[in-house]
Every structure is written in C-alpha cells, then in structure tokens.
Amino acid sequence: MSGSAHRLTEGGLIDRRKPLSFTFDGQSYSGFEGDTLASALLGSGVKVVGRSFKYHRPRGILCAGSEEPNALVELRTGARREPNTRATVAELYDGLESQSQNRWPSLAFDLGAVNSLLSPIFVAGFYYKTFMWPAAFWEKVYEPLIRRAAGLGIASHEADPDRYEKAHAFCDVLIIGAGPAGLAAALTAGRAGARVILCDEDFVVGGRLNAERLEIDGAGGAEWARQAEAELRSLADVRVMRRTTVFGAYDAGLSGARTFGALERVSDHLRLPAPHQPRQRLWKIVAARVILAAGAVERPIVFGGNDRPGVMLAASVRTYVNRFGVAPARQAAVFTGGDDGWKTVSDLAAAGIGVAAVIDARAEPPPALLTAAQRLGTRVFAGAHVVDARGSHGIHRISVRTGSRIEHLDVDGLAMSGGWNPCAALTTHVGGRPRWSEAIAAFVPGDLPAGMSVAGAAGGSLALDAALREGAAAGAAAAAAAGFADVPIPRWRTSEDSVSSRALWHVSGCPSKAFVDLQHDVTDGDIALAEREGYRSVELLKRYTTLGMATDQGKTSSLNGHAIMAALTGRSIPEVGTTTARPPYTPVAIGAFAGHHRGKEFKPTRLTAGHAWARQNTEVFVEAGQWLRAQWFPRPGEQDWLESVSREVKSVRSSGGVCDVSTLGKIDIQGADAGAFLDRIYINTFSTVPVGKVRYGLMLREDGFVMDDGTTARLGDAHYVMSTTTANAAKVMQHLEHARQVLWPELDVQIVSVTEQWAQYAIAGPNSRRLLERLLGGVIDLANAAFPYLACAELEWQGVPLRLFRISFSGEMAFEIAIPARYGDALIRALMAAGREFGVIPYGTEALGVMRIEKGHVAGNELNGTTTAADLGLGRMLSKKKDCIGRVLAGRPALLDPERPTLVGVRPVDRKARLYAGAHFLAVGAATTLENDQGYVTSVAYSPMLEGWIGLGLLARGPSRHGERLVAHSPVRGGDTEVEVVSPIFFDPEGTRLHG
Amino acid sequence: MRIRCPFCGERDLSEFTYLGDASFVRPDPDAADAQQRFYDAVYLRDNPAGPFEELWYHGSGCRGWLRVRRNTRTHEILGVEPARRQGADA
Amino acid sequence: MADALTARSAFSCLLVAVGNGRGVTAIDRDGLGLATLAERNGSRSALSQRIREEFRIELPRGPSRAADGDVAFAGTAPGTWLAMRDHGGNAFAAALARSTAGLASVTDQTDGYAVLRLTGPMVRPALAKLVPIDLHPREFAVGSVASTVASHMGVTLWRLPDAGGAAVFEIAVFRSLAESFWHALAEGAAEFGVAIGRPC
C-alpha cells in the first residue's frame, strides 16, 4: 500500500529526500530518514502492530517515546533478533526488518485471541486458584501451556555476534534529558566552564521542542534546539551524548560524586555496526552534580476499549504530526481531562486533519477554547466521557456519554489526555521517595539524592518558560557549586505554552473492558478483584495483578491503577502510596552490562614466562585460577592422558623432569621483625630458620582451620620469601597485609608480591643435580654436604640473578630454580637442552599431582577450608611456645574431636580396580546412609610406581585404622569399591630418595 | 558507591574488598578465657542498621586497609581513615 | 655452558598496529629497571635524605612521580614507591638496595611488570575504556600516579610530560597479564587506530 495518504506533504524533522525501505511481517514499506519504526508504520497506514500479553488483543501504537507499552516488535533476524523492541524508539534505517510478536498464525488472525473469550475466567491471579489437580499434571500439562502462552517476543539461541564495550566518564555536571530544561542547564553550566555531560535517549536533542509548535526568541523550538546543540558542541568541556539513556543512579562517595549508569546505543540505528564499533556502550558516569531534566510522560485514561489501535496519547499524536509529518488519523476525536488535550485539536487542524469532536470531562471548559473549537467546526462535549471505543483492528467508532445520554461518533483516531507524570525515577533509585502534588495531580520528586537537582517537567513544571528558567538556574547553580564563576543567567522569550495536568483517571460503568496496564491486560475489574481479596497494598496489588510489571515498568499504568485502588478503598492517592522505581529506567541489554567480558575474555588469562616454550611442546593446558598451566606433554603414539602422565612420572622418578611452578604465589617479606611476623602467621616457627634454609609452613585462619601451606626461605637476616599455593596467592597477600597493617602495625615488616618477578622451575629426579651442575657450570657446589635438602641460595649466573632452593614436592631429590621472568623463556630452553643427555623430560600438573599423592602431600582437595592441621596429620607442627593466628580457636572441642576425619591413604583391595575422588567411606556391609558416613576420598591418582589406583582421604580416626577394609561408596560416579586403609605415604616412606 | 582512599583518592567500589566490622580487636591469647574472647571477637556482631565502622581493603589500589565509617541504611560514606596506626610510620 | 641468556619482553610478538590511523601510539618499555622501595618503620626522614643525596630527588609523599635524569620514584602506597631507571634492568634494584640499606626494603620488579608507553591524540578516550579514574588534564596532571584496575587487571599508570602536543602515559601491568591487557587495550582503541612506536 502507499503511505502517502498518511504522510503530510511538509513539516517535521524527517528528510523527505531520503526515503528508507523496511519490512514489517514480511511486507515492504517505506519511511524517511528521521523516522522511528513507529512513525514509519503510522505513515504507512499500519495501525495494528502487536498482540497483548494475556488476551492477545490487537494493539497499536500508544506513545511516541520510550514509555510505549503496546508497540513491541521483534527487530532484525537470526542471531541479531531483538524481541520486545519498542517501535517508538527504534530508529528507522534502510533495510530494517521487523516482525510482530505473541501471535499465531498471524497478526491479523491470532488463535491466542480465544483467551479473550475466556477472559471471564482469566482474571487477575486466576492461576493461583486452579491447575492444582492432579498434582502431577502441573509440569506435564498446565505449566507448559502457560509458558507457551506467556512471554512476548522470541529470543535467538545463537550467540550475540555484536561487540559491547564499557567506558568511564567524569564530569562536574551531568544533565539528564536534552529538552528545553536540559539544554538551558547545559548552556549555562557549559558557559561557566564546567565539565558538562548532556545525555538524551532520543537521537535528536530538543525533547518536546521537536514535538510541539513552540517558539523561543522568535525561532521555532526545534530550530532553537539545533542552535543550542551547536553552541554546546563548540565548548571544549561539554559532551553531548545522543542515543544515551541514563538508566540508573547508584551510591555516592564522601565527595558527593555519584555514579550513574548510562547506555549509549552506538549502532542500533545502523544495519550493522561499523568496523571496530560496538553495538552499544555502557557508560559509568561519575558526576559531582546532577540535573534531572527528563521531562514527563502523559497518562492514558481508563475507559472501555481504551486499548484499541488508533487510541493514542494526545501529546504523542502531536509528536507524530509535528515531528514526523504523519497523519495518525483522517477524522479524529480528542478526549481530555484538561486544557492540554486541546493543543492536539489545534495541531491536528493546522495539519489539515479533521477533528470531529473534543470530549472534555470538565463541565465548563474555558470559553477561549470553546470559541477556538467553534472556529474549527469541532463539536465540544463538555462534562462528558468516552465510554467505549470500537474496532479491534483500528477504531472506527467511539461512544460518548454525557450525563445519561450516549452518542456514537465515527472516527478513526482518538487522542486521550489524562494528565502528566514527571519522570522522577532517577530521584528514587538511591532511596528518595516521591511527593504527591495536588497542583498537577501526580507524584513529583520528593527528597532528592545529594548533589541532584530537578528542572522542568521532571519536577512538575510543565510549561516551556518554566522549563527554560529552571534549567538555566539549575545549570548555573550546579556550575557554581562545582567551583566555577557565576555567569549571567540567560532569559529567553517563549511563545504562549500553558500545560495543565488535571487528573482524569478512570471512566466507570463502561460497557467493555477498560485497561489499566495495556501490556499486561490488567483491567479496572482486576484492580477491584484484588481489592476484594485483600491485596490492597500497592506492592501486593502489583504482585497479584502484575500491574506495572510490564516492559514499561508501569510508566503509563501504575498511577492509574493506584488511583482506582484509592477510590475503591476510600483513601487518597498519597495514602495509597506508590511503588518503588528500580534501575534500569528503561530495559538494558544484558550484553551491554557484560561489555567485552565474554567468551575467552570473560576473565583475564595469566601466562607464565615459559608459556611460549610450553605451547611448542603441548596443546594440553589447564586453568589454575586465571593461570594456564601445561597439564601434560603428549608424545607421538601415546593413546591417552593416562599413558602420557604415567610416562612422565616414571621418567621423573627414574631420571628427571622439569615442571613450571611459576604460578605458585611468591611473597617477599622484609624488615627487622620479618621473622617475628612469620611466627605469628604460621603455626610453626620461622624466626629460628637459619639464613640459607627453607622451611615448610602451615597457616590457619583465625577460626582455627587451615588456610594455606607452602615453603618459606630465609634469604637474609631480615629477608624471607614465602611461597603460597597458586589458588590462594591473592588471599594470603591480603591476609598478610591485614596482619601487618591492622593487627601488628608496630612490627617492622614490608611485604611485596614477587610472583610475577620470578619464573620458577622444579627440577626433580635422580639426575636433577647433574643437570644443574651441567647448566650452572660450577657457579655453586650442589653436593649434599654443601647444599643439602632444604637449602637455598641466591647467586648470579651470566650476569642474571638466580635463586636456588633444594625442596621437593615429588619426593625425589629436587631443586627449584628461580630467574627474573624476562629470562624465564631462555632458562626453560636451557634447562631442557642441558637435561637432554640425562633423559630429563618436561612434566605437567597431572604428573605433579600423581607424585604428590604418592608422597601423601596435601593440596587443594585437602586444604578445603574445613580441615585442621591435625586432620591433615600436621598437628605436631603447631608450636606450643608461641601464639599464632588461629591457635586459640583451633582448640575448640569440635576441632579436637578424635572422631574427626583424618588423613589416610586408600588402595582398592582389587589392585586393578579404579578409585574415585568424592566417594564416601562406609563400613563393609553398612547401609548407605548419612548416619554411616565415615569420611570421603579427597584425591585419587593412578600410580605407575605402585601400578594401581591410590587415593588420599579423610577418615574418622583414620591413622588408627591402617589395614582396615572399607567401602568407597560413589553412586554418582563409578559405583562402590572395596578399599584398604593405608599410610598416606605410598612411595619411598623413608624419604631416602630426597637426598639422592 | 565510591570510597575515598586516603592515599589514592576517591575510587569506585570495584577496587575494594570488604572484611567487615572494624571493632575487631585481637584478644589476649594468654587470657584464661581466651577461647571465649576469641569466639566473641571472631563470630559475634552488632550488625547495626545505621553508622558502622568497617574494614575495607584497597586491593586494586595501594593495598591499604581502610577504616570506613558508613551508614548501612543509606550506604552514605561518613569518613575514611587508614587502618594502620600512624605511629608506626613516624 | 649455555649460551648467553636473552631476555624476552612480555609484549614480544604482541604489539601490532590495529585499525586505521594513529589515534594511539604504544611503545614497549621492556628493560625499564623497576623496584619497589618500602621504608622501614621510623626511617622516613632518613630515607628521604638518602634518596635526595643519591638521586637529587625529593621522595613524593602522595601518588605522584618525581624524576631526575633517567631515575624516577612514583608513590604507590604510604611509605612505598615504585622506583624506575631507564634501561636499568635488574642491576637497578641491586644498586638501590645497597644505597638504602637499613632504611628501606627493596624488591626487584623489573620483570614483574610489563610497561607500555601510550600517547597520541586519542589516548584519553582509549584509556577511558579501561580505567575507572579521571584522566582529565585538570585532575590527572603531569607527574600524577594511580594504581587501579583496567578491565579486571591491576595496573599502575603515571603521566609524563606531553610530547608532540599529546598526553603521554606509562602503564604497568603484571607481566603474566600482558596478552590479556593488550587485547583489551587494542580492542577498545581500534576505532581510533593503534600504531606501534619504536622502543625508547
């Protein structure tokens, strides 16, 4: 069809030379640059754009802004499909594809509409009263039906292909809304030199100035807005952000600077984002002062058939006519509670659109308006109400009630004006409560968040001159408060603009359904039912009827509902109260909150200095916190991981191996009191460790449970270096800083993380010493006598500092060698080269794990935050001579209970059987109940040395039960295995190999 | 929420980690009733609704432990000082 | 026996130009000698005196950076500084430790951080996508220092005197995070164009 009949030939902010084509439900239409999807649809004569949530009633376009509850469409297709997009804010672009929602098979004929016939049953909360029998039917029958019927658009299951990003901004003055008030505020604050950010959700600045026939200093409102924007863009410290919605206010700091969340729709007006551009950008704006100039939203009137396509908000009708050059109707009527609706009469007339009648609820509208109507030949119904609108696919008739007389008028459009609601949501996000204003019959901002002021309609001052005046004053005040010199406050001459907000909530006794929440199909009858059933608090009303829970968050519905509840309960509206607005102000894509933190970028990846070398030797890496570690190094021909890992273990124990252990936490601890400090951190003593020696330490939380373990070396009188587990490195650092700064500030201790400074490799196995002697070439004597087990040294090699430790996790003679990380790559290559002739191989975290289990060393699975030193068989380390963190509470009865599960080793009785970590210990033949639970298997490994599966576990009275047989019960993985309790040290119990 | 670090200046919440009640004083471990005192200090809380002294760690900044006075009803920050007693630096 | 050890920059093979134009220029500062200097309890004035004699530099008390010649001290915490010397390598920390013996604890960080110098007309908008701090010239003057978080990664950055009409920042990130950091920086700065400058 041709849209021409619905387009005015001139006027508006659309570019008639730039036609854009788009599709809706597969049919092609055209609009112009400057259109929204909504204005383009109206301009093409499309009235029905969606179906309602519950009754599937045909719905059209109600508004011209982000508060639209009806005109929700699916935008784009495939992975970019966007459900529930408000056509009123979707900027038209060439090739835009859109579909209507919540209908089947088609928008025109929707089977879901049978719900309308069942509407006598489908009242508010009906589902709480039924679908209960038979019980088993809920998930199988009732719920799937409900779930299919509910919901609006369809989301894609494909990954969102677009990019999102986050950015931070700081300013002296944040101005929310670029209508007359916001522009005036920005001009004054900007001229004063303040750093200003001016945000508007629209793609053109000006707000109402673009929608009304208003003049400022003789220029048209829209033209004035262009000039203001131009001046603002010329100011260095002013940033104008169009297509940017400030959606949330968050907590402030001591300075009063407050964080605001804002969403910039960078590419939504394009078919695809430009190269290197995100789809949307999440701004975190920190502002010293804030001016809320977000305007106001017009209220619908609750009357019969008020949801019919063609029934629109009066001010939105003006917007479509004046800004978009669209004729929403050929023959219209206006239903208003006050003067405001009359502006629509004159604007429609000026655009050459017939206005059949004005229905004014007031008995005596102002004479001036009456004469104006007379001049236009428009009938006036005073003291009258519209009680019904007919025409499911676009109204064609309305019924007007004056007293007891009902008259029918044939019109194809009805503009309604029930008053105005200031957009005050952002004043309540951090706890402020709105205040009721009798003057405009609406809630206006009450106590404001510190640093925030309100200007214009957002504060209830609806007229243009007031908006400009308040905006300019607020801008000047904010700039002054931010420390900028006062500037003269400009004055602007404006055309006559009286805006009244007179309450007209509800027309009672209508012959057909009167809707309060259009999207959720909440009617006046539902409010009455909720009242009868005792759901009278506005919060209970909201939850029971879902009033105000739709995608518009009640912008067009909540207050009307509360007014009806007030009337029903004989209370005033302020007594009834209002619900709390919560962020976001308008819905925000989840992808925007995530930014680029998705996929591999979800969290940063930490790579060791030896990573490049490792990549050349294996593809198998495992996440260890944020680190990637080589898991094993497969050789050609090896069938599976077990074969590779077993080979690595055997090679280490027979000749030698090298493992990158750089990820372990390393903390440099210096200061005169470093030793004393460590004595208070660890359960054992470190002040007595000689320089050049290493000691294994265990630290507790203050509640007495084990926190972490590791070796700490003494490099000098006042210098130690501590190692932590990879997982706990950051936690231990924070713990030490707490002890140093908060608990014992009198101690002279300085601590610095050196995890990143040193690349560190373990060289384990009988040939480890030979390898190092070959590599270091006599820089140090490594003979047992000179460098025994638990020795450490700092040396220089080829002009590079080295640290050498004689420690072992594998139970073999072993060393750890540390070098500044920039040389880590060179060192691992040198180590492998030097080790080749000794059959030294690289090994990964799996082999490391196997060997530590063979030796009964505890690790993450045992250090799980619920074990004590004694549980781990390390109770003897607890020094009686000194206090340390956790010592006292470790003495609580339950922590000393001899029944506590304690570390043991376990082996399957059938040596070929497999063990599973997480299996629970039961006495053989005991019932599988929690009451009989005696502990569990913490870690398992296949030991190539013992040629069978072995495990560590925590078993009640474990150490006294070596030799006992138990069942390792694992119904969810692997089933049951009969095991024998043994010492946790499976391999080389005497520890002879340590010394080579 | 923004916390004014005495060294770094006012920073976003995301740079800090929280420990809790700053009134914690490590009891005398040698006291006869040490276990009761530690239980009290480690486990029991006033948990007030209103002004509250609490410990925050500026882990993404100067790694300083801060004593923050904050209203738990409104999240208003009332004051911040280093947890480390100044004497130690003199 | 082994051939001379060669150092490997954390950014080696990473820094490649992105997008069109030169909105941001990145320069690898590998080899910059870095050390943490932490004063011993009660040695504040003595340490300041020692640094003054040794380097003609007044130790800053706040988050700022004082430089003389190729040496600079950046305040990173109370009583703690990140000391740096161009091309100082690991030897710098050793020397600093000798000259402040007994007054401070010195820890070599030359390899702990990977440092980039960032400049160009769009360096601030690019950094605004990474760090949650205000880099406006009024708020973050030449010599300012900040430790903060960039896209979930801890960083320390400082501002050097402007060059070629553009602001100059240096930003230090834990070495292991160099690849993730570069990815985040390049992705955000791509719209401005990222060029790679010659190491200095």
Added chain:
Amino acid sequence: MHGKGLALSQNVLPLSLNVNHRRPRRLRYGLDCTPRARGKPIHYSIFSLIGAAFSGHRHWGPAWRDPAPKPAYDVIVIGGGGHGLATAHYLAKVHGITNVAVLEKGWIGSGNAGRNTTIIRSNYLLPGNNPFYELSMKLWEGLEQDLNYNTMVSQRGVLNLYHSDAQRDAYVRRGNAMRMHGVDAELLDAAAVRGMLPYLDFANARFPIQGGLLQRRGGTARHDAVVWGYARAASSRGVDIIQNCEVTGMIREGGRIRGVETTRGPIRAGKIGMAVAGSTSRVAAMAGLRLPIESHVLQAFVSESIKPFFPGVVTFGAGHFYLSQSDKGSLVFGGDLDGYNSYAQRGNLPTVEDVCEGGMAILPSLGRIRLLRSWGGIMDMSMDGSPIIDRAPMQGLYLNAGWCYGGFKATPASGWCFAHLLARDEPHEVARAYRLDRFATGRVIDEKGVGAQPNLH
C-alpha cells in the same frame, strides 16, 4: 540405587523415594481439600473459578483476615514473610496451636520472600543440612494440595555446572551424600550437559564446561504465591496476620521475654519466635542479644518476558551466575552478594556487571535480551553459611535466622521445624545441627569452607 525409609520425626510421614523416577508422587501431608465453612475462604478450584466467572468474581472474599491485634497470644511469630507464615500454618495445622499472631512491619512478603530468585533444591553436602533441605523439598512437593493455593512448584531441574576436575570431585562428594540420604542426584559429563542445554557456550568458553551435578527434582516456585498461600491457610485456621505492625521492643520480666512492644501497642505471648531474616540483629538487640549474623544485600534481576527460552535452573561454576525462566516468561537471574553490610534493599553497579558477565560467559545468546528490573534483598548471613533454629539464651524467645541466600527454598521446612521447636521446646530431628552454640564449640556447618566471613558464603 535402592530407596530407603527416611527417619523423620513422628509428625512427618515416613516415605520412600525412588530417585530413578523423574519425580516422586506428590506427597499429601494431611491433604485437606474440604470446602471451608462460611466466613472461611472459598475453596479454590477450576469449578469455583468458573462459578465465580458468572457472578463477575464478586463473591471472592479476602484471602486472609485483617484482624486487630489481641492483647495476648500463645505464640507470636515476628515476621510475616514465608518462614513466619509457614511457621504459623504448621503451628495451627500440625500442632493444633491456633492462638497465634504473625506480626509484619509492612505488608506480608515484603522482605526476602518477595525478593528472591524462587529456586528450590535440596542438593546439599553436609549431614547437618542435607536432611533438612530434603524435608523442605518433600513439603514443596505437596504444598499446593496442603494450602489449596497454586504455588506453581515446578520441578524442572537444577543443574550446577563444573569446570575443573577439583570441582567435579567436590560435586561427586556432594552428589554421593545426597544419594546416601535418598535425594536424587546425577553427575553429567560435558556431552550430557550439551544434550540438555546445547546453547551454552561450549565452543569459546574461558572456563570450559566439563559437566554438571543435576537434581531433577529441583526447580522453582512462585514466591509471592507461597506467601499468600501460607497466609490464607494459616488465617483460615485462626491465625491472626497483622500487617503494618512493627515490633519496637521486648517485654521482659525476670530473665524471660513475655511479649513485644509494637507500633500497634504491647502484645504478650507465652512464646515469641523471630523469623525476620535481614532484621534479625536489630530484633535480637531488643532482647540484648548479639548474634553470629551480618546483614548483606543480594541483588536479583529479571529480563523482559520472552517465549520459552530456558527450561530449568542452571548455575555457573566458574563465576557468579544462576538463571531460570519464570512462567511469565522473564529470565530470573542473580549472582553474588554485593559484599558489604547493608540494610538498604538495593545494590550497586559492579555486581550487576559481574552477574551479566557470568551470564554472557555461559550463555552468549543473552546479549540482546534486556534486563528489565533489579532489586535487593537483605540476607541474614551467618558465620558458617548455615541457619540457626534454636532457643535463645533467654526464656520465651526462639530464633529462626541465618538463612543466607538459601531462605526461599527452606521456607516449608523452616516453618515446619520452627513450629516443632515452638510447640515442643525441642529441636526437630532434621534441624538438630542448627544450634546457636555451634560456633563456640566449633561444630560449624560450612559447606563452602570459607570460615567466619559471611560475605564469602
């Protein structure tokens, strides 16, 4: 695996549960569907609903009475949330104690009962928790029939993803513990998870999904309906539900608590039970009590309504994120605590970002779905992450607190066991471990193993 009789206390019907079944028979704890006498609420059913349709739904009365407080009751329950109302319901129904008042400072369900993500599950590890939450699950399974109110209990399954061998081993341990108590649990490998939820990110994940622990009987329930259903059922048995009645003090005589001062005057009672979640410390302070509890804010989020997108409940093991879809079509999701003490029912932006990052990490198709609304609930975080149901040190006062963010799923069992404690002055068998003195003795119930730091539980 073979079923086993549950050893529950005498007023719980022993039952046998076959975990191989999709779900067990709905259990009917004293199922009572007989229409109410005049003055009581009309029995809910499709028939009464159709009947009502013809009369324009004019004959529906209030779902619960709105009485003025009496000067004295046998039992006062402070807190008109799910736990308090469930306690009153079971006091009246199971123990025949009907002279009961529930005091609510605002409107019923205005606390965490209306501010959670509606998940129900009993996938607990430790013997102190597991039987309690399984009792709760069984009560959920019979709740609609018990209350004659459709609480939309929907057992669509709860899947906890794991991303490492260590995490898998921990889930194996937990799953085994669940099975040892007759709770259904299955360990899935990556292929099985992919079969269930093919649109999770398996291709490009920073922390690849290795599998999951599945409890098929887990799911969701309609949180507000739970509150209203308990209120209606309790009220119909004579319990007074008194809204807009804030407790301002305790009436103490000797060492004993004899009643409460309220904004609607003093009310005396033989026994007073606290079920006030985030307000626990404040009410306890009125009795001069310090507790091992901190109040923390937990944010929750809903998206716009969309057609069926996600079947059950999934939790991310390498980040802070969990997700389900409500019957209305909204995705309901959440993550970690904000992390600081708070009595303000709202949080801050870093947590919103953290949660959405977690969501995009496992479900990258969330990108274009819009977050509609967020809110915050005040969690009574205990020092070991497990609750307290016990007598207070002073006579006459009883504690029900420390629910952390597990309060919703616990609602029925919490009410059941608290009612038992109030009625009999002895702990219910499955709640024996929830003692107040366990922190002093060290018998903590710490599922996460993070110790006495509530914001980490």
